Amino acid sequence: MDEEKRKRIQLKRLQDTVKRAYENVPYYHKRFDELGIEPEDIESLEDIKKLPFTTKQDLREAYPFEMFAVPDEDIIEVHTSSGTTGKPTVSGYTQRDIDLWSEVMARALTMAGATRKDRIQNCYGYGLFTGGLGVHYGAQRIGATVIPISAGNTKRQIEIMQDFGTTILTCTPSYALYLAEVLQKENVEIDNLKLKAGVFGAEMWTEEMRDAIEERLGLKALNIYGLTEIIGPGVAMECHEKNGLHIFEDHFYPEIINPETLESLPPGEKGELVLTTLTREAMPIIRFRTRDITTLRRGRCPCGRTLIRIDRITGRSDDMLKIRGVIVFPSQIEEALLKINGLEPHYQIVVTRPKYLDELEVQVEASPALFSDEVKHVEEAKKMIEEHLQREIGLRVNVTLVEPETLPRSEGKAIRVIDKRKF
Amino acid sequence: MKVKQISVFLENKKGRLKKAVHALAKANINIRALSIADTSEFGILRLMVPDPEQAKKVLEENNFVVKLNDVIAVEVPDRPGGLDKILGILTRADMNVEYIYAFVEKKGEKAIVVIRTEDIDEGIRVLRGAGVPLLSAEDISTL
Numbered sequence: 001m002d003e004e005k006r007k008r009i010q011l012k013r014l015q016d017t018v019k020r021a022y023e024n025v026p027y028y029h030k031r032f033d034e035l036g037i038e039p040e041d042i043e044s045l046e047d048i049k050k051l052p053f054t055t056k057q058d059l060r061e062a063y064p065f066e067m068f069a070v071p072d073e074d075i076i077e078v079h080t081s082s083g084t085t086g087k088p089t090v091s092g093y094t095q096r097d098i099d100l101w102s103e104v105m106a107r108a109l110t111m112a113g114a115t116r117k118d119r120i121q122n123c124y125g126y127g128l129f130t131g132g133l134g135v136h137y138g139a140q141r142i143g144a145t146v147i148p149i150s151a152g153n154t155k156r157q158i159e160i161m162q163d164f165g166t167t168i169l170t171c172t173p174s175y176a177l178y179l180a181e182v183l184q185k186e187n188v189e190i191d192n193l194k195l196k197a198g199v200f201g202a203e204m205w206t207e208e209m210r211d212a213i214e215e216r217l218g219l220k221a222l223n224i225y226g227l228t229e230i231i232g233p234g235v236a237m238e239c240h241e242k243n244g245l246h247i248f249e250d251h252f253y254p255e256i257i258n259p260e261t262l263e264s265l266p267p268g269e270k271g272e273l274v275l276t277t278l279t280r281e282a283m284p285i286i287r288f289r290t291r292d293i294t295t296l297r298r299g300r301c302p303c304g305r306t307l308i309r310i311d312r313i314t315g316r317s318d319d320m321l322k323i324r325g326v327i328v329f330p331s332q333i334e335e336a337l338l339k340i341n342g343l344e345p346h347y348q349i350v351v352t353r354p355k356y357l358d359e360l361e362v363q364v365e366a367s368p369a370l371f372s373d374e375v376k377h378v379e380e381a382k383k384m385i386e387e388h389l390q391r392e393i394g395l396r397v398n399v400t401l402v403e404p405e406t407l408p409r410s411e412g413k414a415i416r417v418i419d420k421r422k423f
Numbered sequence: 424m425k426v427k428q429i430s431v432f433l434e435n436k437k438g439r440l441k442k443a444v445h446a447l448a449k450a451n452i453n454i455r456a457l458s459i460a461d462t463s464e465f466g467i468l469r470l471m472v473p474d475p476e477q478a479k480k481v482l483e484e485n486n487f488v489v490k491l492n493d494v495i496a497v498e499v500p501d502r503p504g505g506l507d508k509i510l511g512i513l514t515r516a517d518m519n520v521e522y523i524y525a526f527v528e529k530k531g532e533k534a535i536v537v538i539r540t541e542d543i544d545e546g547i548r549v550l551r552g553a554g555v556p557l558l559s560a561e562d563i564s565t566l
Contacts, residue, residue: 373430
């Protein structure tokens with residue numbers, strides 16, 4: 001799509017969204033009035049900066065249905081966020097919203113190579129979580145065969161994967177790794193599987209994890225991005241070039257801001273992603289602060305798409321760890337760990353403050369490559385990991401070796417950080 | 424003559440040793456000798472068993488990290504000075520001992536000493552040269 005046309009569509013949809021939000025959602029009406037702005041003030045895309053941000057807290061306060069912009073009878077489905085950090089936030093959908101969701105998810109799955117002939121094993125949880133049904137709707141829109149197996153029951157997953165000849169796998173990346181581990185244990189040859197691509201999301205992961213998943217499952221591992229507050233999965237998706245995720249910007253308008261000063265940053269600069277829905281009917285969301293840290297990249301992708309891209313999410317502005325004053329994202333630690341040969345990609349980060357100073361402990365599972373019959377060699381291996389981490393993240397780290405398979409494997413989102421500090 | 428020893432990584436936590444030993448017990452594996460090296464964070468359990476390969480398999484199935492490696496097992500008279508003599512031989516040959524553990528034979532006449540020298544082959548050469556009786560894998564399994 002050429003730039004002028006894209007901007008024209010975006011502006012028209014933004015103006016429409018702002019108008020509907022102002023007229024139908026008391027929360028936005030009040031915020032606009034407080035700031036002295038009216039929908040008519042939005043005359044260009046640049047004017048979006050005049051609009052207030054929406055935070056997770058704002059959505060929580062609107063619990064359950066205060067953000068809906070349509071009469072109750074027009075809502076045909078609701079979903080919620082996991083609620084791990086407090087009261088969940090609710091997302092409501094009209095028929096047109098479900099159609100939109102199906103459309104963007106169909107695009108995302110198509111980017112992973114899905115066609116009518118594919119069998120998509122959907123191990124995202126079905127239910128209030130958006131992952132399961134999001135993929136489901138997209139798969140049905142394409143006409144692919146969806147296997148709605150949902151999360152859990154790994155043995156069954158593997159059985160179905162073999163018997164049904166699954167070609168596309170959809171789940172969290174940590175579950176993909178877990179599946180690979182169990183496949184290996186059950187002596188299933190990946191050559192006997194028909195997997196060609198995986199659509200992995202709902203948690204942060206790294207390039208090193210991608211390499212591990214691709215090698216162990218024999219598929220192309222692609223990154224999908226989305227959030228319940230905006231629609232669910234299908235906000236952005238990686239193409240086969242694997243050089244960032246294309247945002248479906250005809251439906252979701254992205255900005256990057258500095259999370260501390262809140263000022264807008266140009267493409268190419270790293271900051272917090274802010275999203276505005278352009279076509280959501282039931283719940284127009286203006287300038288939602290996602291807390292996800294990334295960079296916008298404008299320019300034509302070798303795949304031919306002109307849709308703007310975001311880099312892989314490298315952290316969250318709210319789960320960023322501050323250790324002895326140094327900012328560390330768990331993903332940095334993961335990336336550093338996975339550069340070490342023979343290390344299993346399972347780890348846990350424990351932050352403590354025994355007296356006045358923060359201590360960062362990284363637990364990794366002992367593997368044959370790290371172990372020896374001699375204490376000094378095991379201690380050398382441990383020290384090698386500690387020094388490597390210190391070089392990579394610039395902080396002294398204590399590494400603890402734990403026995404294999406003792407760190408939590410999550411079937412949904414893996415809990416990687418335990419912060420025991422009391423503030 | 425080299426004999427195989429198995430080493431097992433243990434977290435320094437309650438119940439870990441028991442879990443390893445229990446796995447072997449369930450597989451009906453008799454432990455001939457055992458030693459534990461411990462640090463504040465982890466331990467290394469070292470074992471002599473009749474069939475090291477089988478023990479390794481059993482432990483790995485129970486999610487332990489296991490290594491098989493060579494050690495030297497020698498027989499010494501079970502009386503004062505028995506071990507001293509062996510160590511004297513190694514010291515004179517300027518050999519480093521990484522670790523050592525011993526157990527007494529059932530009949531009580533001999534003690535078995537398991538030695539891990541830095542260089543196993545060289546350790547065997549020195550001990551054999553001094554006329555120390557070395558045990559074979561077969562000896563271990565029939566102890």
